[in-house]
Amino acid sequence: MKKSAVYLLLVTFLMTGCNGKEKEARARYNNARTLYEQNEFYAAKNEIDSIRSLYPGEIGVLKESLELMRLVELKEAERNIAYCDSLIPIKEEEAKELSKGFILEKDTLYEEIGTYIWKQQTVERNVERNYIRCGVNEKGEMFLASVYFGIRPINHTGIKISTKDGLFAETASIPYDGGVNYRFEDMGNTTEVVNYKGENGEDAVKFIYANAKDRLRVDYTGGKQYTIYIADGDKKAVVATYDLATVLSDINTMKTERDKAIKKKAYLEAKLNQ
Numbered sequence: 001m002k003k004s005a006v007y008l009l010l011v012t013f014l015m016t017g018c019n020g021k022e023k024e025a026r027a028r029y030n031n032a033r034t035l036y037e038q039n040e041f042y043a044a045k046n047e048i049d050s051i052r053s054l055y056p057g058e059i060g061v062l063k064e065s066l067e068l069m070r071l072v073e074l075k076e077a078e079r080n081i082a083y084c085d086s087l088i089p090i091k092e093e094e095a096k097e098l099s100k101g102f103i104l105e106k107d108t109l110y111e112e113i114g115t116y117i118w119k120q121q122t123v124e125r126n127v128e129r130n131y132i133r134c135g136v137n138e139k140g141e142m143f144l145a146s147v148y149f150g151i152r153p154i155n156h157t158g159i160k161i162s163t164k165d166g167l168f169a170e171t172a173s174i175p176y177d178g179g180v181n182y183r184f185e186d187m188g189n190t191t192e193v194v195n196y197k198g199e200n201g202e203d204a205v206k207f208i209y210a211n212a213k214d215r216l217r218v219d220y221t222g223g224k225q226y227t228i229y230i231a232d233g234d235k236k237a238v239v240a241t242y243d244l245a246t247v248l249s250d251i252n253t254m255k256t257e258r259d260k261a262i263k264k265k266a267y268l269e270a271k272l273n274q
Contacts, residue, residue, distance in 0.1 A: 025055035029065055036072050041079075044072050070268050077265040084258035091251045098244045104138075113137050116244060118237035128189070130228050132159070132218060134205070134241045140249025142241060144171065144201035148192040148220060156192060157181060157222030161204050161230070163214045169207030172200035173222055208238045 028051050035044035048065045055061065099116055106114025117135045119125075126133065128149050136142040146159045157175060162168035174181045174194050183192040196204065208216060212235045220226040 021055055022058055022061065025051055025058040025061040028054075029061050029068070032065070032068060036068060036075070039075070041072050041076050045069065048072070067272070070272055074265060074268040074272070077261040077268065080261040081258055081265065084254045084261070088251060088254050088258070091247055091254070095244065095247045095251060098240070098247060101240055102244065105135075113139060116241070118240055120233050121237045130226075132208075132230055132234050132238070134238050136241050136245040136248060138248060139252045140245050140247070141198065142201075142205060142245040143195055143197045144205050144238070145193055145195045146171075146218070146220060148190075148226065150190060150226075151188065153183060153190040153192065153223075154220055154226045155183075155223035156194060156220035156226065158194065158196075158220075159204065160219045160221055161207055162217050162219070163211055164217075167207075167211070169203045170221070171196040171204045174200065205238060205242060208235060209242045212236070212239050 028047055032044045032047035032051070035041075035047060048069050051058070051061060051065050101119055102116040103119055103122060104114045104116055115135045115137045117133075121133045121135075126147070129147065130149055131147050133145045133147060134143060135145075146156065148154055148156060155176070158171045158173045160168055160170045171194075174196065176183070180197070181192075181194045183190060185191075208230065216230045216235065218228050218230055220228075
């Protein structure tokens with residue numbers, strides 16, 4: 001066979017192969033477009049990703065795929081904004097109802113975020129008392145605290161909560177620092193307060209919530225042995241605070257996601273209008 005014939009055959013083969021690749025890429029693009037129009041955004045994005053990985057040489061299809069991906073993400077952002085806009089007012093009404101048993105403590109001069117405290121657990125109502133107290137800030141971040149009052153210090157750093165059946169949960173150990181773990185003396189008596197925020201008290205909070213109908217023993221740990229039983233009113237406070245914290249956390253998460261979606265929508269619109 002003459003060299004010219006071989007060359008022509010090779011060119012024909014390569015062109016046929018290239019055209020085949022382009023057709024495959026185009027078919028996937030058309031499928032992604034259909035999925036986008038059907039609001040199947042996750043599937044559409046997967047199909048577009050497959051074009052990028054399987055057909056890196058199909059520049060024309062890739063450019064169209066990039067624009068389609070932006071359209072898909074724009075629709076996702078708009079959907080997320082609409083979802084949050086519809087649900088946030090419902091959650092805020094729920095939080096308003098749940099917060100009726102609380103006092104919002106907030107120094108507007110120094111604090112941007114206030115803290116909800118169950119009315120029966122305010123400090124002034126619980127002077128000279130050993131108990132477990134709790135609260136939640138406006139973002140839905142809950143804390144638990146162990147309070148000790150007595151003639152002699154016990155220097156505790158944590159608590160262990162248990163049922164009569166032997167089930168238990170513990171807080172993290174919080175070393176004395178004069179802040180999160182602090183203590184003071186007054187008129188010959190010692191008051192110790194250890195705060196457990198976030199993960200440091202999460203297991204204990206959930207344990208109290210799940211076993212609020214049981215008699216719950218609290219062992220102060222890390223120092224001298226000391227034991228109390230959680231009063232019914234304090235268990236009620238933990239349950240109510242946990243319920244409020246859940247809703248406030250949902251609201252905070254949705255507002256954050258909504259803000260992200262608004263920024264992403266603006267960015268995508270700017271790119272699509274270039």
